[in-house]
Amino acid sequence: MSLAGKVAIVTGSGRGLGLAYAQELAAQGASVIVNDVDAATAAEAVAAIEAAGGTASAVVAPVGPSATAKALVDAAFERYGRLDILVTNAGVLRDTVLWKMSDDDFDTVVDVHLRGTFTCVREAASRMREQGEGGRIICIGSPTGQRGNFGQTNYAAAKAGIVGMVRTWAMELKKAGITANAVIPVAATAMTATVPYFHAAVEAEAKGEAMPAFFRHDLGFGDAGDVAPLIAHLASDAAAGVTGQAIGVGGDRLQLWSHPEPVATAYREGGWDAAALSEEFDAIVGERLQSVGEKFPPLPEELQPPQA
Template sequence: MDTMDLSDKVAVVTGSGRGLGLAYASALAAAGAAVVVNDVDTEAAERAVKEITEAGGHAVAEAAAVGETDAAERLVARAVAEFGRLDVMCTNAGILRDRVLWKMSDDEFDAVIKVHLRGTFTCARAAAIRMREQGGGGRLIMAASPAGQRGNFGQTNYAAAKAGIAAMARTWSMELANAGITANALVPVAATEMTRTIPAFAPYIDAMEQRGEPLPGWLRKGEGFGTVRDVAGLVVFLASDASSGVTGQCIGIGGDKLALWSHPQEISVAYADGGWDADAIAAAWPVSVGREPQSVGIPAPQVPAS
């Protein structure tokens, strides 16, 4: 499709030295975009650029730890200095500091919030300022997670950050609409070092990486779980002109599955003349709004019986 030709686009992808971020940067470059590869690891960023350029793409490396305003502004400035403009900001950088609530330290909470949530905010803000100044619209593509949609045991910090990113995408879609800038959150599920820690997935990831075995159908379809390359097509689509009418959405992708996540909304309502006191709520809860409580957590993988 001509609409997938990104040869006139310039993109920044944070956390793109490896894994999902590298897949995003490589796919954008393969579609013709010039890419600023960012990673906290200078060598990883430079290796990624080498891989992209050897494949015929255009890319430069900018090492920085996202979170602070200075880093975000450096990334935007590098894109403009090297390629003349900025059209796409893809915020992917992230870290994990998993621990249950009563054991999580302030530092573990703050570190994850800084990279994921504050890093997304500072990078999106810097990009929006540039895009509004230069005109012509733009694309903000932010990495969310199933954990941010449903919660996940041991991930207070990560789930909170990813839920915040989804909320920011909805907010920014309204604030930036008049400038032609879209804002969307992608919810990827793929074979990474993080998902390798899930016992049900680990042997299949190892078999794929060590022996070249394809992921089984129950993973690709039933769990929507695939390779990092399976996710990258959504980033290219969201960066393209074909997605000009798509904004404020949380879009899931993985394996053979593409999905649209719902926004939070009221699903059950009850009314009482004069309002509600505690006794009235207790009486009404099990027979009205509380009759079908919402589930929480990411469902466990359904491994087929051998």
């Protein structure tokens, strides 16, 4: 696989998962536009890519506004002459339960994740269509958007919305040879660092040690370096036939998420009135009701977090 001659934008790539994506794309030969809201962080990311022999430059701006999307795409064309790959990774968290979530908590997360993905993809896809050589759109989702998560109304809404947009864009952009896919990463982040269940995994990563096999294999939980190769693959010519998909990756595990499909169907001539529903509902759907949230297996005793 080679991305030589390709040009990529990775939003929110100053650190963490986004930086890993930018570094992997650069290692495969792409020239990369790095994006962050902090100039020093963006400069450090560019320096790290260049020190490894890659090519990168930075655009410092908050993702969300259309002006930022235009600045990112303009930079790709002005500095490298084209655009082939967009990875929408930028995001923020404002976690709290529904009854405590403020308008600002909700709007901030939706604006960066959902609106930011929309504005960046709209601008990039428009320019890719003009360029006439196809392209790759890779949007970062989350297990929270697939399954829900306590305290993350805003984040769940945004990440679920991203997958819905990806499915739509796959249809709209097919004729132009532009693929659109969502990646669902499961990796150590600032968020998982605060969850006691992941203590042993986060501690191992902080020490530069291998994560216990329980996390890598049983949970499919790893570090940023485990996710980045999938980004590079979806950005390559080898993935030209993959579009409209939600693909999970983490630790030792790769997953293809299904699209929502009916799990129970019944018909009643003339339609369903309240009495008929009361009588038949449990028999039709009762044993097929879907679970919510992620269900983790019990931690082995040796991986239990220290007691406070």
